[in-house]
Amino acid sequence: MKAVPMTRFLDATDVAMLVRRIGLGTALQQLASCVRQDFLRWPRFEKAARVASHSPVGVIELMPVTDGAQYAFKYVNGHPHNAMAAMPTVMAFGVLAEVCTGFPLLLADLTLLTALRTAATSALAARAMAVPGADTMALIGNGAQAEFQVLAFLQMLGVRHVRAFDVDGGATARLRRNLAHVPGLTVTAATSIDDALQGAQLITTATADKTRATVLRDGQIGAGVHINALGGDCPGKTELDAALLRRARVVVEYEPQTRIEGEIQQLPPAFPVIELWRILAQEQPGRLDAADVTVFDSVGFALEDYAALRWLHAAACEHHAGRHVELVAIPEAPADLYGWMLQAEQGEAEGGQAQGLLAAGKAGLGMAVA
């Protein structure tokens, strides 16, 4: 029998163990490098806004992209009230496939990697847009994304001071506990958003609420500040005052998607924005003046997940992480799917496990299988 191609599978624990083995700092750096490389190849990708299915309590989205050699998609949800069901707001998994055959090379949890790739992309944007030397960040919303944002900004921009605020004081306390031993970093619990903004040249908003919130008002923001806004990522879900956006230099990932989902959904379609790849490619400056207010209106784009999946695949192969699974049927005679099914059934029966399945199959199909 010839060897059957197998898909590498990493569950959530496999991904966490791999990231810890590589080291979170190294993983963030490597991921940022993959994200940057792929943004610099922007014209080569076939891109589409993600397909979203909305419900009153959240959203489920599919995010596809391909560069013609590999194809990737991510399944991701956003349910701001999931904590009440003891589940995260955001959960994700993804697939990386080869375009030449369509074979899925990798199936993996992407919940952790979504946080990592979002943080890496935020830091890449901030590095190109913030005033040089910015070392103090206000962090509004201290949930699952928060620690990763802080660590990426520490590592890639040298942010040393974080002023954290959350409507849930327990979230800020957890953030401070989790980051208490990071050398050279101080995380201060702020008493309000205004308090968090004191002395901050960088502001990250990472709140979750399926509503048109105004987490930051225009009058609160002084000259020269860079805002990394990642919580407004759905129609009807925003964080920033429209007046603030109007006076800012706004950078987005993929304009057609951000017009629907980002902060700029509040503004007319002609409002000028710049796509991130142009800033990273230095086609356009991140800021024109030290006094500019800059905004990275981040919603998360499929290209970032493609970069995360290709990083994960390479790292998993190198470290022998995860396991191989027969995710898709590959009969020895490719067109003989029926014969393959009978063989598989025989194998199960020989293993003494198939009787129930066989009976269920016969009953369900309403036919006998020879």
Ligand code: NAD
């Ligand atoms: P989370 O639910 O774990 O954390 C959200 C936190 O925001 C909670 O602690 C909550 O108490 C706090 N919060 C809610 N409203 C607030 C307010 N008005 N002021 C201060 N704090 C407030 O969610 P998460 O996984 O950390 O994600 C945060 C947001 O980022 C979500 O909206 C999510 O959809 C979005 N997100 C965006 C990207 C992207 O690529 N742009 C990626 C991942 C997540």
